[in-house]
Amino acid sequence: FDISKSCVGGLCQYKAKTDLCGNGFCDASETCKTCPQDCSAACGSCGDSVCDVGTGENCASCPADCGCKLPQVCNRSKLSCEKTCGNGVCENTYNENCETCPGDCKCPAGRACTKGSCFNACGDGRCDAAENENCTSCPDDCGCPDGTQCQNGRCGAACGDGTCDDTQGENCSSCPTDCACKTSGEICANGLCQAPCGDGFCEIARKENCDTCPSDCSCPSQQYCDVVSGGCLPYCGDNQCDANRGENCSTCASDCKCNDKQACSGGSCVCVKQCAGKECGDDGCGGQCGSCSGATTCDTGTNKCECTHECTLGDGECTGGKGYRRCLLDASGCRVWQTGTCQNTCEDDGVCCDCGSKVCGSDGCGGSCGACSSKANCVSGQCQCTHECNSVGELRCSPQSNGKYEECFADASGCRYWSEKSCSGGRTCVNGQCCTPTCSGKECGSDGCGGQCGSCSSGGGTCFSGLCPRTLEIISIKVPCRHALCRDYRGNSSDKRPDVIVSVQLSNGQKFYMPTRQNMECDKEVQVNWKGVTGVDPAGLNGMSIAVLDKDGSSSATVCASWWRDFSGYTSETTFSNNFIDIKLKVTK
Secondary structure, rough: EEEEEEEEEEEEEEEEEEOOOOOOOOOEEEOOOOOHHHHHHHOOOOOOOOOHHHHHHOOOOHHHHHHHOOOOOEEOOOOOEEEEOOOOOHHHHHHOOOOOOOOOOOOOOOOEEEEEEEEEEOOOOOOOOOHOOOOOOOOOOOOOOOOEEEEOEEEOOOOOOOOOOHHOOOOOOOOOOOOOOOOOEEEEEOOEOOOOOOOOOOOOOHHOOOOHHHHHOOOOOOOOOOOOOOOEEEOOOOOOOOOOHOOOOOOOOOOOOOOOHHHHHHHOOEEOOOOOOOOEEOOOOEEEEOOOOOOOEEEEEOEEEEEEEOOOOOEEEEEOOOOOEEEEEEOOOEEEEEEEEEEOOOOOOOOOOOOOOOOOOOOOOOOOOOOOOOOHHHHHHHEEEOOOOOOOEEEEEOOOOOOOOEEEEEOOOOOOOEEEEEEOOOOOOEEOOOEEOOOOOOOOOOOOOOOOOOOOOOOOHEEEOEEEEEEEEEEEEEEEOOOOOOOOOOOOOOOOOOOOOEEEOOOOOOOOOOOOEEOOOOOEEEEEEEEEEEOOOOOOOOOEEEEEEEEOOOOEEEEEEEEEOOOOOOOOOOEEEEEEEEEEEEEEO
């Protein structure tokens, strides 16, 4: 080890420089010049930034040229870069440490990574054994005195005194000058001298390969060792389908190819049926593409099912007794003989003289099986109807006359037809029913059967519950000259002529006022002929009130006389008297 010292804060601090030379591996910081015993195989080429596999350079023998890039690390047994870094496991066999793979080999809290090893935090000038600080983990705080060196965390006699002192932690790795391997061919690995083959590292620089050192350079399970090149080659691709090694058409298609009429399924070559466009015939796999039925057979030229016809369509003959046979088409469209037995007798052409389920038409022997009604046609021995209506008993008004209706009946063949009937007593048809118009007491509006009871010429044609609008006419008024209430008091007491107003209020609340007749003559019937109450609902005349009032100047009008009754029936001129006052009126439509 090389020890340097410096003064920090008034204290001498010692720092050991870790030297990996002599561990049997050419590390990234070593070259053939700085450590020839580890990098002798690469001398002359290692360090030239070219990874020359032909001279034995690889990630283990010459990391300077062939070093792996994270997340890959060097697999020293296979002498290749592999992506083990990142799997969450810190694997020393793949040279993973806190420097080469910090993701998997992260230092615990309070420790720092120094040249691939985790050390406790140091640098405070105090060598704290409780924090696992020693001359190895923290040389700044725990540097060794002059004349000693740090070995395995302890300060001991300086390496290089010619004595290999294992009590001081000296070995071929920590002190190769004192503990160099003496047996020819041995190498130092993990502080021990041992033969190169068997150390667990496949070193191409020492000409180790799967043939010369299978213990260190074994091939994966799906590869074999090529004794010529010493390299591992995959079994798949050697043109030999070896089932003992798990090769089949699925795992190694290049060695275990299926023929043109086969397909790989589950690792086995299976026959693919050749049935495209075929109805029958050989499927190419020892089976058939289909079978023909009935009177059809397979044509080997077309692989189609073809008919073997037995007769001419429509032919028939008796076969003895009541038996017959007729030439008909089977389900495949082939003409075949179909036999049967007649219930009665068989004619020469194989036709049975029998109606069977027929209700009309010929019995086959010149007779008839029945006749259909005039509204049906005989089709295949059955009466087929052309129905006029949907269901028996259905009603509708006759399209020809509103005084008639039609009812749906069924004839002997079950055919439904319309039968017309007349409405009696002058009634009309409404929705298929005979209707009696009702206009009693009505002047206008619906008669209940689609007609009208009349129309109104006044009031814009409005109909009030069957009655036309009414007009109330005040024809004349007579007021006595010396009436106690109706006389003029405006300045001239001798003038007894009143200023007359007529007020009319219908039972529905509507009000009407006749314009004031000033200085109306008294003791005389005065013609006013006022028709101010027009186009009103006749019902409003029942309970109507009429009042005669006298208006003197700004004073409120005085009621001289009033009437309250049903005025709707007074269609002729009628005089009403009250309190010595007469009023003549009439109601018109």
